[in-house]
Amino acid sequence: xxxxxxxxxxxxxxxxxxxxxxxxxxxxxxxxxxxxxxxxxxxxxxxxxxxxxxxxxxxxxxxxxxxxxxxxxxxxxxxxxxxxxxxxxxxxxxxxxxxxxxxxxxxxxxxxxxxxxxxxxxxxxxxxxxxxxxxxxxxxxxxxxxxxxxxxxxxxxxxxxxxxxxxxxxxxxxxxxxxxxxxxxxxxxxxxxxxxxxxxxxxxxxxxxxxxxxxx
Amino acid sequence: xxxxxxxxxxxxxxxxxxxxxxxxxxxxxxxxxxxxxxxxxxxxxxxxxxxxxxxxxxxxxxxxxxxxxxxxxxxxxxxxxxxxxxxxxxxxxxxxxxxxxxxxxxxxxxxxxxxxxxxxxxxxxxxxxxxxxxxxxxxxxxxxxxxxxxxxxxxxxxxxxxxxxxxxxxxxxxxxxxxxxxxxxxxxxxxxxxxxxxxxxxxxxxxxxxxxxxxxxxxxxxxxxxxxxxxxxxxxxxxxxxxxxxxxxxxxx
Numbered sequence: 515x516x517x518x519x520x521x522x523x524x525x526x527x528x529x530x531x532x533x534x535x536x537x538x539x540x541x542x543x544x545x546x547x548x549x550x551x552x553x554x555x556x557x558x559x560x561x562x563x564x565x566x567x568x569x570x571x572x573x574x575x576x577x578x579x580x581x582x583x584x585x586x587x588x589x590x591x592x593x594x595x596x597x598x599x600x601x602x603x604x605x606x607x608x609x610x611x612x613x614x615x616x617x618x619x620x621x622x623x624x625x626x627x628x629x630x631x632x633x634x635x636x637x638x639x640x641x642x643x644x645x646x647x648x649x650x651x652x653x654x655x656x657x658x659x660x661x662x663x664x665x666x667x668x669x670x671x672x673x674x675x676x677x678x679x680x681x682x683x684x685x686x687x688x689x690x691x692x693x694x695x696x697x698x699x700x701x702x703x704x705x706x707x708x709x710x711x712x713x714x715x716x717x718x719x720x721x722x723x724x725x726x727x728x729x730x
Numbered sequence: 731x732x733x734x735x736x737x738x739x740x741x742x743x744x745x746x747x748x749x750x751x752x753x754x755x756x757x758x759x760x761x762x763x764x765x766x767x768x769x770x771x772x773x774x775x776x777x778x779x780x781x782x783x784x785x786x787x788x789x790x791x792x793x794x795x796x797x798x799x800x801x802x803x804x805x806x807x808x809x810x811x812x813x814x815x816x817x818x819x820x821x822x823x824x825x826x827x828x829x830x831x832x833x834x835x836x837x838x839x840x841x842x843x844x845x846x847x848x849x850x851x852x853x854x855x856x857x858x859x860x861x862x863x864x865x866x867x868x869x870x871x872x873x874x875x876x877x878x879x880x881x882x883x884x885x886x887x888x889x890x891x892x893x894x895x896x897x898x899x900x901x902x903x904x905x906x907x908x909x910x911x912x913x914x915x916x917x918x919x920x921x922x923x924x925x926x927x928x929x930x931x932x933x934x935x936x937x938x939x940x941x942x943x944x945x946x947x948x949x950x951x952x953x954x955x956x957x958x959x960x961x962x963x964x965x966x967x968x969x970x971x972x973x974x975x976x977x978x979x980x981x982x983x
Contacts, residue, residue, distance in 0.1 A: 517978065525906075525946040526936050526973040595946045599904035602838050602945030608739075608752060609831045611805030613901050615951030621903070623948065684949040690971025692964045 525598075528591055533688035535588040536681050540707075542581060543678075547714045554717075557651045557729045564650040589631060596624045619680030619708075626677040633670035651729040658722040667719040675712030682707050733759040734826040738773065740785055741833045746841055752831065762822040766809060767792060767799060769821055787846040794818040794958065797893030800900070801846045802833040807897035807956045815895065815958040835900035838943040839907070850896045852942045853910060857894075859938035860931035861914040863923045882920045889917035891959040901956030904945030909953035911935050912969035913961050919972050929976035933983070936973050 521527030549567070553560040568574065612621075619626075640657050641650075648656075658664045683704035686692065691700075721728040736757040743750030758776065760769050767789050774784035790798035794815040801816055803809040809819040824830070834846045841849040890913070898909035915932055918924030924931070947966060954963045976982060 520977060520983065523940075524936050524973070524977075525908075525940050525944075526970055527977060529946060529948075530970065530974055595948070599906075599945040599948070602905035602943060603836055604838055605836050607802060607805060607833055607836060608741075609802075609805035609833070613806065613952045613955035615953070615955040616903070620948065620950050680949070687949045687963070687967050688947075688970055690967050690969075690974060692967030694964070697964070 528595055529688040531587065532591050532595065533685035535584050535591070536685045538584050539588060540678065540682055540685075542584075543674075543711060547711055550718060551714055553651070553654070553729060557649075560651050560729060561649045568646070585634070589627075592624070592627055617680060619676045619678075620684070622673075622676055623680060626673040629670055629673040630677060633667075633674070636666070654718065655722055655729050658719045661723065664719040664723050668716050671712055671715045671719075674715070675708045678708035678711055679705055732762050734762060734821065734824060734828075735759055736769075736824060736827070737829040739829065739831045740845070742785070742845055743834075743842055745844055750842070750845075752833075760821055762820070764821045765792065765817055766803070766819040766821065767817045785846065786844040788848065789817060792817040795893060797895035800835055800848075800895045800897055802835060802900060804831050807835060807900040808895070808958050812955075813958055813960045815893075818958075835896060837899050837905035837945075839905070840896065840899065848896075850894075852944075853894050853896055853907070855942060856907065856911055856935055856938045857914065860927065860934040861918070862927070863918060864926060865923075876922050878921060886917050886920035889913045889920070889961065889965050892917075892957075892961055893959060895958060897956050897958060898953035898961075899944065901952045902945065902947075903950050903952060904948055906947045906953075907939050907942075907944040908947040908966050908969065909957065909961060909963065911939050912963075912965035915972055916965040916968045919968065928972065929980035929982045932969065932972035932976045933980075936969075 518531075521531060549563060552563040640663075641653065644653070658667065681704075683701050686700055734757075738755045738757050739752045740755060741750055742753045755773060755777075757769065757773060760772065764772070767787070770785060770787055777784045787801060788798050790796045792799070794817060797815075799816045800808055803816070803819075808814060808816045809823075811819050811823055832846065834840075834842050835848045835850070836842075839852040843849050892910065892913035894910065896907075896910065899905055899907050902908075915935060918931060919928055949963070949966075951963055954961065
């Protein structure tokens with residue numbers, strides 16, 4: 515506990531915890547995105563993928579507990595950092611402008627974070643705490659053919675992409691990785707990563723809404 | 731020599747614990763060859779003649795190297811010009827009829843003394859906590875006695891360009907002092923002379939920074955863009971690296 519405790523007592527330590535949990539959550543998103551893209555291969559492939567995944571048994575539970583821990587660490591540390599940062603400037607400026615350093619992603623981090631949290635809760639209610647005997651392809655079609663839910667998914671996933679566009683670069687800076695040779699690549703990479711993630715995830719509600727044959 | 735006239739909205743605050751407010755003044759004719767501080771001098775001469783309290787502001791060398799001056803102009807610390815201190819900002823960058831809102835640097839760790847004068851001794855406290863090297867007394871060592879790679883010397887020099895004006899804190903949405911601390915930690919970590927205190931320095935300076943009430947860095951990159959000396963946030967990554975290396979691997983605590 516000594517090291518974790520001392521990291522939590524310092525600003526740089528908390529940022530490194532934010533970065534490490536963010537990196538692991540990004541890796542989870544990557545696997546989730548690869549899994550989701552199986553849906554483009556058709557109904558049977560997608561259902562088979564889901565069944566195989568569920569048949570891993572106890573491994574699934576271990577993974578879920580790890581993921582839940584990571585999310586809690588990321589959320590709680592994020593809230594602590596947000597509150598500390600609010601207190602660091604009690605009197606605001608009359609004129610607020612950017613020097614040009616901030617991006618859409620960076621300035622909305624806490625807000626996109628809240629949207630993602632709400633989305634995760636809804637998403638888990640929809641697909642996790644539900645009747646598992648229904649094939650996943652049917653579940654997707656049934657839920658996301660409702661335009662209001664589909665638009666909520668699309669909106670939240672845009673927020674996720676925005677969150678990643680800053681977070682996936684920022685995490686390297688926070689753990690001290692900023693190198694002349696690789697930094698431009700990292701910044702572009704974060705943008706490409708977030709656009710790729712957003713596009714693949716958003717395609718599922720969009721295809722369900724517009725295509726009559728998707729997952730059927 | 732052309733002249734412009736401006737509307738100035740300046741933060742007036744009698745003392746630290748008094749409430750402050752923006753007060754509007756007409757600048758009168760201002761030469762475009764003047765610096766920003768000379769424009770304030772002109773205003774203050776008039777205010778003095780009219781029996782009003784002049785606007786208090788910090789300044790010293792007026793050459794852009796001492797780090798004493800600084801105010802937030804229309805939301806930009808040291809004004810809108812890149813890599814320029816307030817004293818080196820010239821009035822030719824403004825247009826006739828412009829309105830300028832002039833506020834002090836704001837952060838929990840900065841105390842407003844009066845009007846635009848801000849107590850930034852919190853920056854000194856962070857330097858005292860670790861921004862030094864130990865040297866032996868006795869005869870002066872030979873110049874270039876210790877070999878230092880040219881690139882390291884250049885990067886250390888770039889970090890040492892920090893004049894300690896504290897605009898990075900003023901620009902940061904979180905009022906974080908990371909760029910200031912990073913510049914000092916980088917400057918000394920890059921050189922052999924800084925090695926004996928390397929781990930201790932990173933830990934102590936970050937601890938002092940947190941204790942003084944500065945915010946956390948969220949990599950918004952506003953500090954780098956506002957810095958009158960163009961200090962790069964690569965130094966912040968180096969500070970993060972130095973801190974984590976010290977916290978995880980050294981036996982210091």
